Amino acid sequence: MPEEPLLDVLRHTVGPAHVLTGDSLGAWEQDRRQRRPQGKALAVVRPADTVQVAAVVRACAATGTPIVPQGGNTSLSLGATPDASGRELVLSLSRLHAVRAIDPHNLSMTVEAGCILHNAQQAAQQAGLLFPLSLASEGSCTVGGNLASNAGGTQVLRYGNTRDLCLGLEVVTAQGEVWNGLRGLRKDNTGYDLRHLLIGSEGTLGIITAATLKLFPQPAAQLTAWVAVASIEQAVVLLGLAQQYLSAGLTGFEVMGRPALELVARHCPQWRVPLLAEMACPWFVLLENSDCESENHARNRFEALMEAALAADCIQDAVIAQNQSQAQTFWQVRESISQAQAREGLNIKHDIALPIARIPAFVAHTDALLAQAIAGVRVVNFGHLGDGNLHYNVQAPVGCDAAVFLREQEALVNQIVYDTVAQFGGSFSAEHGVGALKVAQLEQYQSPVALGWMRAIKQALDPQNLLNPGRVLRR
Amino acid sequence: MPEEPLLDVLRHTVGPAHVLTGDSLGAWEQDRRQRRPQGKALAVVRPADTVQVAAVVRACAATGTPIVPQGGNTSLSLGATPDASGRELVLSLSRLHAVRAIDPHNLSMTVEAGCILHNAQQAAQQAGLLFPLSLASEGSCTVGGNLASNAGGTQVLRYGNTRDLCLGLEVVTAQGEVWNGLRGLRKDNTGYDLRHLLIGSEGTLGIITAATLKLFPQPAAQLTAWVAVASIEQAVVLLGLAQQYLSAGLTGFEVMGRPALELVARHCPQWRVPLLAEMACPWFVLLENSDCESENHARNRFEALMEAALAADCIQDAVIAQNQSQAQTFWQVRESISQAQAREGLNIKHDIALPIARIPAFVAHTDALLAQAIAGVRVVNFGHLGDGNLHYNVQAPVGCDAAVFLREQEALVNQIVYDTVAQFGGSFSAEHGVGALKVAQLEQYQSPVALGWMRAIKQALDPQNLLNPGRVLRR
Known part of the structure; x- marks a missing residue:
């Protein structure tokens, strides 16, 4: 026909x-x-x-x-x-x-x-x-x-x-x-x-x-915290504590590498990135606690978690949002990373998942392989740590033409990242x-x-x- | 070969x-x-x-x-x-x-x-x-x-x-x-x-x-309650309240019709069925609250739920288990129903699921159809109300030979039950x-x-x- x-x-x-x-x-x-x-x-x-x-x-x-x-x-x-x-x-x-x-x-x-x-x-x-x-x-x-x-x-x-x-x-x-x-x-x-x-x-x-x-x-109340950690290993330990203390109340556990937040500070100056200037930490975590009882109860649970985390030496510092507007700012910082990255220039995006326990080793290993392969390459890493899902993005070295970088290096970068993901038992497409x-x-x-x-x-x-x-x- | x-x-x-x-x-x-x-x-x-x-x-x-x-x-x-x-x-x-x-x-x-x-x-x-x-x-x-x-x-x-x-x-x-x-x-x-x-x-x-x-x-603590309700409609309202007050802490919501518990009282006398003698209610509910904090917190939440349920007039009486052993007894009563039914005689079993909101109408409708079709037929109905899953079993009239009943009536009973399940948007096999x-x-x-x-x-x-x-x- x-x-x-x-x-x-x-x-x-x-x-x-x-x-x-x-x-x-x-x-x-x-x-x-x-x-x-x-x-x-x-x-x-x-x-x-x-x-x-x-x-x-x-x-x-x-x-x-x-x-x-x-x-x-x-x-x-x-x-x-x-x-x-x-x-x-x-x-x-x-x-x-x-x-x-x-x-x-x-x-x-x-x-x-x-x-x-x-x-x-x-x-x-x-x-x-x-x-x-x-x-x-x-x-x-x-x-x-x-x-x-x-x-x-x-x-x-x-x-x-x-x-x-x-x-x-x-x-x-x-x-x-x-x-x-x-x-x-x-x-x-x-x-x-x-x-x-x-x-x-x-x-x-x-x-x-x-x-x-x-x-x-x-939920009757939602509270949001912003935490500085000394390593991604600490973030994984904190996740375990948060699951134990908040149980099903834990509705968000986002991790952000310092380079990702430095891009937000540079390109989205309307958002003040909490703790970034004060702490030299390489990683930050955004936690959300959705409580079925009350704001008071949510705050008590959050404080109990933070005490336990301090005792376990897995956080460096923490801020609990004092109101809904501050909580929204925390989320806006998190959600501005893609935009900040785009303003910095074209980059190679990955939406990967890994067994949570293997994320620290994966990150160390892949960061090193990339640094070895491409001098000065920048990894902008953030994601939903609670789901084992990283947006492990790769940005051109400072001063490089991003379009040229993409054209010449995308295949190599993808191969390094995806091969390592496979080697660590992960997925090359977590949610996309x-x-x-x-x-x-x-x-x-x-x-x-x-x-x-x-x-x-x-x-x-x-x-x-x-x-x-x-x-x-x-x- | x-x-x-x-x-x-x-x-x-x-x-x-x-x-x-x-x-x-x-x-x-x-x-x-x-x-x-x-x-x-x-x-x-x-x-x-x-x-x-x-x-x-x-x-x-x-x-x-x-x-x-x-x-x-x-x-x-x-x-x-x-x-x-x-x-x-x-x-x-x-x-x-x-x-x-x-x-x-x-x-x-x-x-x-x-x-x-x-x-x-x-x-x-x-x-x-x-x-x-x-x-x-x-x-x-x-x-x-x-x-x-x-x-x-x-x-x-x-x-x-x-x-x-x-x-x-x-x-x-x-x-x-x-x-x-x-x-x-x-x-x-x-x-x-x-x-x-x-x-x-x-x-x-x-x-x-x-x-x-x-x-x-x-969970840090588990509490179990046994509740008498005046109708299955009340049980559905109580379920909604329990979901609201306990959220993910609600790990069990079992419903049992009076005839099911009367069989337990008759055939498994080692278990005292809570509230059965005291209350003339047609339905009973077993609730379980698994708390990530403490027994104290679990008890407070349970009491808040019971207050709300009394205010909403959806429970007649309630007992909260005072210790783990009493909680186990509650569960043993629930789990003895199948055994008690078997001791009463062969019966026609159904493992059905329905949208929770339609369960009261389904039960009324199907009970009536069966009573009309087979004089004196007994419905022994219990199940996981929180999942919309009923074990809607049908027992021979008192004094009938159960084997003859099964041989002569099973096809008719199944047809009545399954046709009605289909009419109410349900499933003829929920979990089996x-x-x-x-x-x-x-x-x-x-x-x-x-x-x-x-x-x-x-x-x-x-x-x-x-x-x-x-x-x-x-x-």
């Missing part, structure tokens, strides 16, 4: 206003965060509901047209934008944005895939509850994309990754059928867990159209997924047996290879 | 002492808990390690011999015993019972599939940590079986099902390859989540040989799985789209249909 009839079918299915073609589709074709070359879509189609999504997929299946599902277009791994061929249809879930239901007794809510994460959080809050998923792009990313990529963020330590927050899914298959698996059940052992197979499959096995998500009681960006890494570092299974599953569920082809697995 | 050469190969692989044949294999052939007819194994093979498991599977693949993986043989769904054909090889994981490693900083441990759950709990405890999975058969069930069936139990409310406690797996595929996915990572988005696909697949997609499991800090017992229910109540996916996945990963054939999916 030639191209025009497909577009006609789509216009008939979703209405002509929702089939976009032409040259001004940059908002859907450009992976904005990566600033990579713009793709070229056959068209952008915006179905209104699940039935229309299924009809679009059937039309594509009939014509062999590849589909790129897209939510908020905030992928960091080229997972949701079309390639340059002009053959791929972008299927935007943006019109499926309803919060379908909130069930306070069951502590769950059902939202559509295109619902922006921030709006889902707000809906839960208005019901007096908490949807804890929280990440930098929450103002524009969508719940469907969070599920497709199993997003992480800052609350994983307590609440898990996105997959741990999902009770049920509604999915359109590669054949354009609808699987209604929207259940709010906490226990359900009736066959293979298709929900978990779909979550994190980055749109390659099915298109998530809605999800039932877990909600939690809102594979997308089109890391397909080669998946082939290189994932077990051949696991890869064989993934290919067999893809072939079984999407034999025409229509759903996000070339992402995760090579086309 | 005839049968003898296979057994010769197996004897060569695992040693002649570990290939058992003949007529005294009842311990492996009999599903002890169900007291169903005994199967007949081709042989029982007991490999010593993962390499031997893989070699056994390759030998079976070469001869087209079906394999039934078995752990502690405590399946409640005929999931781990051979059929009557005499063609199926029982592959016992019992010799793979090592605790390979405990990593206190990473809060994880790696154990082999045949490790008895109680031994895994003990190993964690000796390291000063908690492995929270806890169920009635923990003295004989194995971690591999817990994973294969995604076991639930009494701590799910706080710690999740077995799948939520697993960070990584080692698996032998249907082709006899070994996938080493033993990682202690909290975040890892590198392709499809094969771990979650394997967990709960009941030995039909691969044979789990080892797992890396999550550990937790041990499908096995060979509920294959027809899976076909009847699971979505056809989901079933199609499951069959396609089974075909893709085990095209010879050698791994536990006929369990979960029809042969």
Whole structure:
């Protein structure tokens, strides 16, 4: 079937206003965060509901047209934008944005895939509850994309990754059928867990159209502390103490290397970095304690933890935020690191995970290998230590042209970092997924047996290879 | 290839002492808990390690011999015993019972599939940590079986099902390859989540040989309360309050109908059922509060909860256990229900899950349907209300022959219960799985789209249909 009839079918299915073609589709074709070359879509189609999504997929299946599902277009791994061929249809879930239901007794809510994460959080809050998923792009990313990529963020330590927050899914298959698996059940052992197979499959096995998500009681109080430590070993010991003293109250444990914070001090002077000037320490930790009782109780627990940490000689100094505004400043410093790094110049980013106990040895080993390979190279290391997740970024030596550095050294730097990650039993993609960006890494570092299974599953569920082809697995 | 050469190969692989044949294999052939007819194994093979498991599977693949993986043989769904054909090889994981490693900083441990759950709990405890999975058969069930069936139990409310406690797996595929996915990572988005696909697949997609499991800090104190409520609606309201006041400290919320406790009082007189004689209430709740601070703090929180519950008029009376021994008695009463029921006579068991908010309406509706269909029928209802999981069991009318009742009414009772479960958006198998017992229910109540996916996945990963054939999916 030639191209025009497909577009006609789509216009008939979703209405002509929702089939976009032409040259001004940059908002859907450009992976904005990566600033990579713009793709070229056959068209952008915006179905209104699940039935229309299924009809679009059937039309594509009939014509062999590849589909790129897209939510908020905030992928960091080229997972949701079309390639340059002009053959791929972008299927935007943006019109499926309803919060379908909130069930306070069951502590769950059902939202559509295109619902922006921030709006889902707000809906839960208005019901007096908490949807804890929280990440930098929450103002524009969508719940469907969070599920497709199993997003992480800052609350994983307590609440898990996105997959741990999902009770049920509604999915359109590669054949354009609808699987209604929207259940709010906490226990359900009736066959293979298709929900978990779909979550994190980055749109390659099915298109998530809605999800039932877990909600939690809102904490009564949140306290935030900023701690200076003498080494990353000390940070790991402090993490163990914090887990013991705060238990499930520990909702954040972020680690930041001194070079990362020095960039914030230089490029984001509106934020005063706590303890940076006062302490010569190489590492800093941001802790968050979410308490179900009261601010008073939270403060007592935090103080007990700090006493124990001082006694164990694993902290050098600490500041507990005196109010919500100071706590927000602590978080803003943490969240300004990427921006400060960008202002310093282009850099080579890694989103890696390691067993927590091995992080100190990994950091020492990889820092040394990089210093040996590239004189003057700067490591800007920070991340979610509580999850073993580091953003281990590599910046050009002072005075080097960053673009030249990237062009000449990216392959070598990636090889050093990822080889060492593999050697330490870690993951080359902790929370950003594979997308089109890391397909080669998946082939290189994932077990051949696991890869064989993934290919067999893809072939079984999407034999025409229509759903996000070339992402995760090579086309 | 005839049968003898296979057994010769197996004897060569695992040693002649570990290939058992003949007529005294009842311990492996009999599903002890169900007291169903005994199967007949081709042989029982007991490999010593993962390499031997893989070699056994390759030998079976070469001869087209079906394999039934078995752990502690405590399946409640005929999931781990051979059929009557005499063609199926029982592959016992019992010799793979090592605790390979405990990593206190990473809060994880790696154990082999045949490790008895109680031994895994003990190993964690000796390291000063908690492995929270806890169920009635923990003295004989194995971690591999817990994973294969995604076991639930009494701590799910706080710690999740077995799948939520697993960070990584080692698996032998249907082709006899070994996938080493033993990682202690909290975040890892590198392709499809094969771990979650394997967990709960009941030995039909691969044979789990080892797992890396999550550990937790041990609670500083545990308190247990026994509460009388005027209705199951009140129990649901109390659950919401308990979640709000105790947050993650709430590790148990069990509900028991009066008829269940009256059976305990009659058949297990060594346990005094709290409040049963004093209160005419139709429902009772057992709550457990695991506190990371102190017994004092736990008691204060519990008392605050009870005050709030009295103010909300959702409890009639409550007893807080004064010491560990009284707390154990509370749990023993709860755990004696199945035994008391058995002493009362054969009964029709259901392991169902529902959205928590719909449980009161479900119970009223189903009780009425059963009473209408079978005069004098007795419902013995209890379960893990915090997980929406009821053991909604049906006992013959007083004076009826239980065996006749079972023979004549089981199909009708199951139809009434499962149809209503489906109507209320629930699951016909919350924590016991499908096995060979509920294959027809899976076909009847699971979505056809989901079933199609499951069959396609089974075909893709085990095209010879050698791994536990006929369990979960029809042969």
